[in-house]
Amino acid sequence: MKALITGAAGQLGRALMDAVPEGWEATGLTRAELDLSDPSVIAREVEAHRPDAILNAAAYTAVDRAESDESAAFAVNAAAVGAIAHAARATGARLVHVSTDFVFDGTSPRAYRPDDGRNPLSVYGRSKAAGEDAAGPAAAIVRTAWVYGAGGANFVNTMLRLMRTRDEVRVVADQIGAPTWAAGLADTVWALALGGHAGVFHHSDAGVASWYDFAVAVQEEALALGMLERAVPVLPIATADYPLPAHRPAFSLLDSAATRALLGQAPTHWRVNLRHMLAQQMAAERGDRS
Ligand SMILES: NC(=O)C1=CN([C@@H]2O[C@H](COP(=O)(O)OP(=O)(O)OC[C@H]3O[C@@H](n4cnc5c(N)ncnc54)[C@H](OP(=O)(O)O)[C@@H]3O)[C@@H](O)[C@H]2O)C=CC1
Ligand SMILES: Cc1cn([C@H]2C[C@H](O)[C@@H](COP(=O)(O)OP(=O)(O)O[C@H]3O[C@@H](C)C(=O)[C@@H](O)[C@H]3O)O2)c(=O)[nH]c1=O
Numbered sequence: 001m002k003a004l005i006t007g008a009a010g011q012l013g014r015a016l017m018d019a020v021p022e023g024w025e026a027t028g029l030t031r032a033e034l035d036l037s038d039p040s041v042i043a044r045e046v047e048a049h050r051p052d053a054i055l056n057a058a059a060y061t062a063v064d065r066a067e068s069d070e071s072a073a074f075a076v077n078a079a080a081v082g083a084i085a086h087a088a089r090a091t092g093a094r095l096v097h098v099s100t101d102f103v104f105d106g107t108s109p110r111a112y113r114p115d116d117g118r119n120p121l122s123v124y125g126r127s128k129a130a131g132e133d134a135a136g137p138a139a140a141i142v143r144t145a146w147v148y149g150a151g152g153a154n155f156v157n158t159m160l161r162l163m164r165t166r167d168e169v170r171v172v173a174d175q176i177g178a179p180t181w182a183a184g185l186a187d188t189v190w191a192l193a194l195g196g197h198a199g200v201f202h203h204s205d206a207g208v209a210s211w212y213d214f215a216v217a218v219q220e221e222a223l224a225l226g227m228l229e230r231a232v233p234v235l236p237i238a239t240a241d242y243p244l245p246a247h248r249p250a251f252s253l254l255d256s257a258a259t260r261a262l263l264g265q266a267p268t269h270w271r272v273n274l275r276h277m278l279a280q281q282m283a284a285e286r287g288d289r290s
């Protein structure tokens with residue numbers, strides 16, 4: 001079986017390429033190899049590869065930049081998804097598409113379930129909601145949240161950089177969700193492709209955190225591993241005291257229970273996965289140096 005993976009140089013794309021199941025052959029296309037801002041090339045590329053499954057890991061993920069770059073965000077996150085879905089239907093390929101907790105507005109009193117109503121607060125969130133619609137009912141749509149992977153551009157690595165260079169770090173404590181390790185997400189994406197599932201699925205790591213909690217955990221784990229030399233104060237702040245162009249949901253916890261039950265997965269606490277990611281990244285950095 002053959003899979004085509006878009007966004008192959010991104011966090012999820014790399015994790016998918018690292019976890020190709022037995023019996024599958026994967027072709028990963030980076031932005032340089034397939035630029036999704038030109039939908040006309042998508043059909044041709046899919047026709048050329050004739051994959052059994054398309055795993056769409058590409059996206060415009062710069063949440064704040066999207067506020068002033070709406071057409072680019074919609075091109076990649078929505079129009080391209082429509083073109084990919086069309087090509088998948090035309091060639092009989094399964095499609096697994098990835099979406100976000102930012103399609104929700106954060107007003108739910110409990111963790112969000114796949115069929116809860118969407119109400120995105122940002123351009124990025126609206127573009128991703130449009131992408132879900134464009135993926136269509138035959139696709140598996142995996143909503144995830146707060147994704148980080150070894151070597152990726154993500155909150156964990158931002159915090160490590162700030163903790164090495166600043167005397168204190170201030171982090172919002174009033175946005176609640178759950179971090180998600182890219183490697184675990186990749187396993188779910190592959191499992192949905194293998195099973196030929198369709199519909200909307202939630203996947204994030206187990207547990208709950210604010211970004212502040214996440215930052216505190218990053219510092220503690222990185223100190224324990226020797227990735228940081230000293231502790232700096234990590235201060236909880238309000239979103240109002242960290243103004244950014246995009247509005248973010250105050251609460252975007254995803255209820256992943258149905259996905260875990262379907263795929264027979266045990267829940268893994270986000271902090272356990274954070275340790276895995278840091279250890280993996282440290283090993284890779286040591287390897288680079290030797
Ligand atoms: N990161 C997160 O916290 C979350 C991500 N998601 C979703 O998960 C999925 C994977 O995200 P993640 O791996 O973390 O994101 P990354 O930003 O790490 O990777 C996205 C990849 O898409 C590529 N890309 C961007 N624009 C184009 C384009 N025009 N043509 C082709 N490729 C393009 C990027 O290339 P380049 O680097 O050159 O821009 C990058 O390699 C996305 O659908 C995202 O919306 C959902 C929730 C949270
Ligand atoms: C760097 C930094 C961020 N923050 C805040 C800003 C923001 O509210 C929160 C997280 O910041 P980030 O920019 O890392 O993350 P952000 O871009 O909000 O992350 C989102 O990305 C998209 C792609 C998604 O789909 C979401 O699930 C989510 O992961 O932390 C601080 O409070 N202090 C800081 O020093």
Ligand SMILES: [Mg+2]
Pocket residue numbers: 061062063064
């Ligand atoms: Mg960001």
